Amino acid sequence: MKYNQDVRLVSLRPKGDDRGKLIAIEENTESLPFSVKRVYYIYDTTPNVVRGKHAHRNLKQLLICTSGNCTIMCDDGVQRVEYTLNWPDKGLLIDGLIWREMKDFSKGSVLMVLASDRYDESDYIRDYGVFKEELLK
Ligand code: TYD
Numbered sequence: 001m002k003y004n005q006d007v008r009l010v011s012l013r014p015k016g017d018d019r020g021k022l023i024a025i026e027e028n029t030e031s032l033p034f035s036v037k038r039v040y041y042i043y044d045t046t047p048n049v050v051r052g053k054h055a056h057r058n059l060k061q062l063l064i065c066t067s068g069n070c071t072i073m074c075d076d077g078v079q080r081v082e083y084t085l086n087w088p089d090k091g092l093l094i095d096g097l098i099w100r101e102m103k104d105f106s107k108g109s110v111l112m113v114l115a116s117d118r119y120d121e122s123d124y125i126r127d128y129g130v131f132k133e134e135l136l137k
Contacts, residue, residue, distance in 0.1 A: 001058060004096030007074045007081070012064070012089045023088060025062070025114070033089060034060045034116040041066075041112040045105040047050045051068045055125045056094075057134070060116040061091045075099035077135040084108025085111070099131050 010031045012111065014021040027035050042051065052072075060134045063072060065085035072092055079098070083092050094100060094101045117123065 001097075001135065003134065005076050005098055006095040007076070007083075007091070007098055009083060009091045010062070010091040010093055012091055012102070014089050021052070021088075021091060031093075032114060034064050036114045037117050038115040039112065040115070040118060041110055042102070042105075043110045045070075045109065047105075047107075048102045049105070050101050053128075054102045054124070055097050055099045055131045055134075057097060057123050057125065058117070059123050060093070060095045062114040063094065064088060064090070064112045064114075066110045066112050068106035070102055070106065070109050070111055073103065073106040075101075075103040097125075097131070097134060099128065123129075 005061050012023045012025060012031055014023050019056060045051070063085065066088045069086035072084065072085060074081050074094065077100065085092060104109070125134060
């Protein structure tokens with residue numbers, strides 16, 4: 001296949017003491033195996049909405065629900081797997097041609113995304129039929 005496909009949950013190690021917890025993530029490490037060119041976050045999400053519904057040709061992302069919880073559905077064209085992000089020490093790494101949908105956002109949740117590239121609409125596949133066709137290439 002022409003494209004990468006990799007989805008992986010990663011544990012981010014908190015540095016905790018009696019004041020609370022802190023998580024530091026450095027680029028080009030096991031939990032973040034790429035350089036970060038963009039950060040964005042999704043918040044104040046309308047109840048019951050489903051976001052995403054697209055695949056990326058090349059983008060790598062690390063998704064972290066820094067507050068509250070949400071569900072990320074990842075479809076590699078063969079199977080669909082749902083990941084619950086419900087704590088800031090859990091990250092979901094998505095690399096390459098994976099159809100993803102984000103849903104079940106709890107009230108007040110914040111989904112932060114660290115991405116390997118700047119926003120580029122030409123990297124998106126927003127049509128599920130086109131996604132399935134690309135998988136055959
Ligand atoms: P959209 O792709 O619909 O978000 P999601 O995948 O979470 O459903 O993006 C919403 C809008 O924000 C759309 O107009 C594109 C814009 N946008 C940027 O300008 N930069 C970005 O990094 C992202 C992710 C989106």
